[in-house]
Amino acid sequence: MEKTVGLENGASFIGEGFGSSSEMKGEVVFNTGMTGYQELITDPSYCGQIVTMTYPLIGNYGINRSDNESARPSISGLIVKEVSKTPSHWQKEKSLSEWLDEYDVPGIEGIDTRKLTKIIREHGTLRGKIVSADADPSAVAEQLKKWPLPTDQISRVSTKSAYVAPGSGARIVLVDFGAKQGILRECIKRNLDVVIVPYQTSAHDILKLNPDGVLLSNGPGDPKEVPEAIDTVHELLGKVPLFGICLGHQLFALASGANTVKMRFGHRGVNHPVKNLRSGKFVITSQNHGFTVEPESLVGTDLEITHRAINDGTIEGLRHTKYPAFSVQYHPEASPGPDDSQDLFDEFLSMIESNKKEGASLA
Missing domain, CATH: 3.40.50.880 (Class I glutamine amidotransferase (GATase) domain)
Structure with a gap:
């Protein structure tokens, strides 16, 4: 299912959805780690944020019971270049997409994460929303401009x-x-x-x-x-x-x-x-x-x-x-x-x- 990441500055990126099918707003940030996606997804410091991973392949070793930093995912959404469809690791219990769906966290893959990261580096962190592919980017941008960032994290x-x-x-x-x-x-x-x-x-x-x-x-x-x-x-x-x-x-x-x-x-x-x-x-x-x-x-x-x-x-x-x-x-x-x-x-x-x-x- 196609999805879009819309930003408050009007930029948008179309990709494929994974994880939950829900729509979600958050402050869009980026993380440069090559590994450790499960730990950072469950890091409570990411509460209220949509995280962009700059490393291209995420989810390749799946999800296990020992790498959580809290009881459940803390992020509002996940943006990756490619999510692994065939994760492999001896401790793996489920795939990244299955796990995010279980906790109602939407993800999107297949977008140009390098371009998105450059936008964040130039403009600073931006409000964003993961929505359906047919959403109007200008309408999403207007909605995000009026949305106050949460203060109760x-x-x-x-x-x-x-x-x-x-x-x-x-x-x-x-x-x-x-x-x-x-x-x-x-x-x-x-x-x-x-x-x-x-x-x-x-x-x-x-x-x-x-x-x-x-x-x-x-x-x-x-x-x-x-x-x-x-x-x-x-x-x-x-x-x-x-x-x-x-x-x-x-x-x-x-x-x-x-x-x-x-x-x-x-x-x-x-x-x-x-x-x-x-x-x-x-x-x-x-x-x-x-x-x-x-x-x-x-x-x-x-x-x-x-x-x-x-x-x-x-x-x-x-x-x-x-x-x-x-x-x-x-x-x-x-x-x-x-x-x-x-x-x-x-x-x-x-x-x-x-x-x-x-x-x-x-x-």
């Missing part, structure tokens, strides 16, 4: 109630703004006692759990749309060690007096080079974000830059100069992507141990 993907992943190590409170399972897996690997709480949990309630540290997760959308979370992080600063990842990094910056701005087309892929300014080392990182910390806004704050992106110089890591707190814009848990930065979880644990020793010496 975090409330849609965060856990509704607290739960525990028990362990015998340090107690960590993971604030779930749309946390990937990879973050929790890294905590479990280190035998941490993890309490996962909803995004709107207050600092008072977090501290009542007596945490040794607080981990601020990734998540979708604009960090300024959750002012209550910014207030929570601000109240936690100096009271407990903090580690922010992706959206958590942006919230940490806002809570410390800095500012965030929307990027033209963001960073979404698994091969983004980042330099650690403190060690001089370079790492290849997995990234998925459309907002960044504004460098000029750091003036007058207690934040220092620890990491920068090699491609465009944007801020990729921050450290508080007074309190035990740091953050990174990229994903140290990967999933998908390289595991170059998983030692950041160990750095967080070292910070927790140092904080305990300092507390004991003052007692």
